[in-house]
Amino acid sequence: MLRWERGTVVTILPAWSGVVRCEVELEGGERVPALAYPELTGAPSPGEVVLLNTNALRRGLGTGGQAFVVARPDSVAATGESAAQPDPAGHMVKARYTPMQTVLDAIDDPASPHHALLQDAEDLGGMPVVVTDLHSALPAVVAGIRETDPDARIVHVHTDAAALPAAFSRTAAELRERDLVQGVISCGQAFGGEHEAVTVHSALLGARHVLDADVVIAVQGPGTLGSGTPWGFSGLQLVESLHAAHVLGGTVLAALRVSEGDARERHHGLSHHASTTLGRAALAPALLPLLAPTDPQYSAFHASVAEQVDSMIVAPARRRGVEHRRLEVPGDGLRAALERIPVRLSTMGRSLAEDPAAFLHGALAGRAAAQRITRS
Template identity: 65%
Template sequence: MLRWERGTVTGVRTSWHGVERLHVELDGEDDEPAGGETVEAIAYPELTGTPARGERVLLNTNALRRELGTGGDALVVARLDVLPTSAEPAGHMIKARYTPMQTMVDAIDDPDSEHYETIRAAQDIEGMPVVVADLHSSLPAILAGIRAQRHSARIAYVHTDGAALPAAYSRAAARLREAGLLAAVISTGQSFGGDLEAVTVHSALLGARHVVAADVVIAVQGPGNLGTGTGWGFSGIQSAEALHATAVLGGTPVATLRVSGADPRRRHRGLSHHSSTVYGRATLTPVHLPLLERNYHKYNGFHASVREQVKTSIMEPARARGIEHQLAEVDARGLRDALEDVPVRLSTMGRSLAEDPEAFRYAAMAGRCAASLIP
């Protein structure tokens, strides 16, 4: 069910490419156009155009009223007095299909795309490393690790559709793109709004290699990971499919371990049960599992515990199913400086780099591991 409210745009907040952040004064009682509360709202110009101050808008306020964290803004569904200018894509691919906001895009695997012949002819991704993670907050940390090992590496981000569907919603990806640290953002499945669009993760990986000429890919869902506290009910489970796509296409899959030294939830302390489930039980191909090397000067009981968790909850269950993952010893020297140099704010579940350094350290180690595997 949707919760609808109407209001008037009263101001503009800090925005970025693909996202307009607005102040909207909601209608008061009896549908008066003024007198209600002012809320924060998001508009996607690709869908609605850009509402101006004084415009009347229709909002979906489900997330706002439920006081969700990530994604807890009101969303502009329509401008009540203005019909946006519509662009006409060359192709026929529709995303957010069969919803009132379905949108047409020019996908790289569409027959009308300029890249169609390249994608149709591509057979594999030529050993390219693909780093997979379940939390979007890992993206800048993985990138930092890649650049710490291979500063000039050309990096593409594949935005999967497990969480936020608009790729533009990721302020981190937008900032990294503006800074020239990401060569391209490719939105896949039902997600949309990247520099390039793809129908599947498979075609996105082929596009990253053969259209973007990427050396390495980071594949992760957008902001807003959905978890339920159950063993299998979390959106990051789709990480397994990205690993499978990588292996099928002749790439090198690298699995980011979700680790925390500060999460108050026991199931996510040390090695998260999400990583145990995805890599130990759901993944059907061997992957590289980056761990802190033992001779690192800060190796301690925490890291030894994580190593043991990886062996008992990932390696052994996978081996029982005939899957032999490979532990990758990673030198973490210099990674803290690399993380601090990233031009975006590092935050995972509301915790900063200072508050939960290991969460970001392990993501950066996955990046460094992948960079060392670039053919």
């Protein structure tokens, strides 16, 4: 069920590439923050009447807990703005069969200039692919890659388990603006990256063969969904990326979800999401980066996480014929790299200072991936 409310744009708020944020005064006088995607609705202006979807706002949700602009009826009627938008050359439809479905150009569409290249592309050539389940790990993985190989070409593949609009990620936008990530490909039902792809498979191939990526980070957008049940969480989609990278000949590394600040027992230490995705659901192997015992930062907590990885991921997977392999990765310089990364580090509301292990494990995966880059 959708909750509709109508209001008037009062002011435009600071935002980032791909979105417009505004303050809207509702018909009853209440003022609320709202977000618009110009790709879908065009850009609202002060004084303009807008129709909002306020489901997330009224339910007090965390990520995405704001109103979204669905329509600008007066603007479209008065100016024909929607008719002025250029038509895509291809026929890719995303958010399919919803009222907001949008037609986009995709790298693997027959109308794409890259279609012929991707018709023949079948292999990633060993390219490192980091898979993880929380979008908050993205900047940490980037920090680890950049600290180890400053010249690496990094591409982010935005999968469709959480926020469908890639533009919703302020993190990805800022990483892109600072050239810390060289491209964003949104795949599946996700949309709004610099490039679009039909599947995670074609997104990975596009990253390698179209964008010349040295390394890819594949992760869902912000707003992970969890139910507290063993199998009911959106991060389970990590397995699809893992399998795709494996069958296409990539080197798969998993950035483990680990926390020393989460009060929930199921997420403290090694998260049950990591043990389920990798220990129970994965049908192909991955490299599992952990802090090396010889590192000065190593503690009883890290030893405990290593034991959990062995008992909850490696052993159960091996019983099913899947041979994950632990990697012992030195952490020297990674804390400083995380502190330098020019985007906000936050996971479930916790900062680097409040939950250093969460970000360290992302950086360890980034370092391990950078060490496996090969250039011709």
